[in-house]
Amino acid sequence: MTPTPVGPSALSGRIAATLALDARGPFLEFHGQWRTWGQLAATADAVAAQVPAPGTRVGVLLRNQPAHVGLLVGLLRAGACVVTINPSRGVDRVRADLAGLGLPILAGTPQDVATFADDGGPRLVLTTTDLGEPVTASGELPADLGAARPQVAVEMLTSGTTGPPKRIPLGYEMLTRGLVGAKHYESSRDDTPRLRSGVAIVNAPLVHMGGLFRILQCLYDGRALCLLERFAVDDWADAVRRHKPRTVSLVPTALRMVLEADLDPAVFATVRSAISGTAPLSPDDADAFEAKYGVPVLVSYAATEFGGGVAGWNLADHQAHWSAKRGSVGRAHAGVELRVVDAEDFAPLPPDSEGLLEVRAHQFGDGADWVRTTDLARLDADGFLWILGRADQAIIRGGFKIRPEDVRTVLERDPRVRGAAVVGRPDPRLGAVPVAAVELRTPVDDVEATKVVEDLRAGAARVLAGYELPTEIRVLDALPRTPSGKVDLGAVKELLATPVTDQET
Template structure:
């Protein structure tokens, strides 16, 4: 029986209804591929029924806070879709935490249901943590039944929890400190999908011929958002457990997507590979977000592969991107607005304010970025930690993070200035600059770099000399470390706390 159309439904019902409508449209068509297996829409649909059935059998049909250890595998993905399709709350649990940290997260967040695959259930302390909160234990898998009861010696007795409008209790990526929790409501997610052109209110379902490759971790907004958006749009998901250049290229070649998403780190890995240009035959654009993308990298990618790179800007707290380019905008303005992350999406407004007074600044002035819109938290302007400017044509430019700025004896240093200068060296592959404490100056910059290799690979002092020719003296790092790889979060952003940890306090001296 077809599901009813009702454009007046509130968001907490409209999005679940949309997902269930898509799942029921053509059950035997392929919805998901993973490695060498294909899964039909019916696989995701069965997960919806499994979740309801398991909770009823446990005597907790009204339980709604579902903690999912979100590995990029079919079972956890099915649990994610099922939770939102039934209007429940996803409590994101990271498989990248150590055993102790994951157990602590489960105990502190106290979801009423915990879903994990067999590998995570086998980890030390996880079952004990679930027993302490008396949650319903569910195992996610790739068989006929995506979700099954996990044998447990405790009688499930989930703690009561108030049912609200929260769709996902997300965690930030932790690039500037310990990850924090962010509530993404059904209203915010719906607004984010609609702003980017993904239908939620529509009762029309049309399955798309071209897939969407998802390799970003599902614990990151860039992975979770697009899995749900793909289902809402009737778009097949080609899931990867992690980014690997050759495996990714094989998937591009076999699935022939029209649009591709590559975070800056992944985009540079593709640039540094020996992949042929014809790999991108039929690809219309590459979207890049989650971290700043130097314009030179985007231009090199387009020159080599013939595909435009479209930057986007967003945040976990915003339920995804709020500013970006599309192909029409890029064709008209791309060269003239080099370095911009685009214009605000439909329903989003941005402005630049003075960091001290909060007063709006004129066109092209650099200050703190504020944004407003239905997908953002609160009902007014939301202040970010990004330094930005907006030009007279409404294009946004990001100049770094205000909270990453290094104060060296009164001189303010934006780390991207150092990073861009280091990346300009022909032997440098990537760079990260951070501030570390200094007894005399308060804070000084240091930098970690990875190299392309080769006979002309410079040492740290040669790199410092390179910078001395290009930067003001107070920008010069007091120490430069050459490392094999920069430490990164699961979403492949550089982890600034881990970069700082590379520099022992005993070596920090002002210069």
């Protein structure tokens, strides 16, 4: 049966149209088994039938599993406001989050609901175990459903790399405009609803913007997908080998893992480009990846607040400009304007000036205002953008301003360093001092770690000003990371809050 669009926007209608195209067509592969578009439609219809009205806020305990894709699609089909809940944050924090949210409906697998659901009053609970399996409704809707948000598709929980996670409202219209503009990396701009060839590999967490947007792209484009429960090099390489995608998406951490894995270059026989975003990527790593596997890396710039990407490289720009513009995150996507403004009076600055980045994106509609970010940036006369760090992470040491990204980049030049993080530590005399944590490519003992730290300090001293040098560099077995693969700077700051070595100068 053809589902009827019931949502408040073109996105809900587009999902409904895609689900009606071919019930027998393959939609999602998971652990080697395929689910069809018809199975997705059956789950989505059953979920949508339980939403009392567009804009109803529904919490979803969201993992990279087929059942969760069905729950998500059904709620968007119904025009609900999806509130993403990250189960990996731990039982106590998730329960406290749910208690504070007061959601009238909660969705997830039976196991997750049993683990995380609180006793915070009446609630309708929707559970399923897989696409095409029954959707069970238990409990009851509260008399007061709370304030509806009919224009909001998703309240997305940010990764919280620099502080506590917060929820960002992403509108239906914003996401639709973002999906239409996502053809930046593709040669085909055909927007007709149809099932397209090829299989996209989704390896980013669905609870974060990268994974969610990838799922929405597949729905919008009518493209099948291979869903990985989590990123592992062997599983990912197997998926690439079998499905032969033209484009792959890798966050910097995953890209470095693939780079270090010495995969057979034949794995990449069909891959024309690798898109990398969500966190800074060293241009040296990008060049090394291309040299090793023959695949150019197209760096992108995105933020949850923008509902996806607003700038990035494409193949044509990469071939023409990478050697001269390496380190840039590319140029503005179609329908997006970028500018750099003074951090004090917010006046627009000329090309090649350093300041705060402002974005005016088509995702926000015609005539939208400029949105000021906390990213320090430089924009050249050709429109190429460099992200220089975050203004709210700047370290002021005795009146001198330090950009942590500058220090991190220098530390990561050492071939032994897989990744580094630089944060400020309060200092009673200087206000704050930079401290660093590094993760090495191969484990070392304490004696060798001391030697590595000495070498890093000596190398940094040849490049950085004295006030920029970290007062402590600590070698960790692994840098703490968020589920999306970003370094968790808040956790790093906690780890380095108290000195444990006598490295200060």
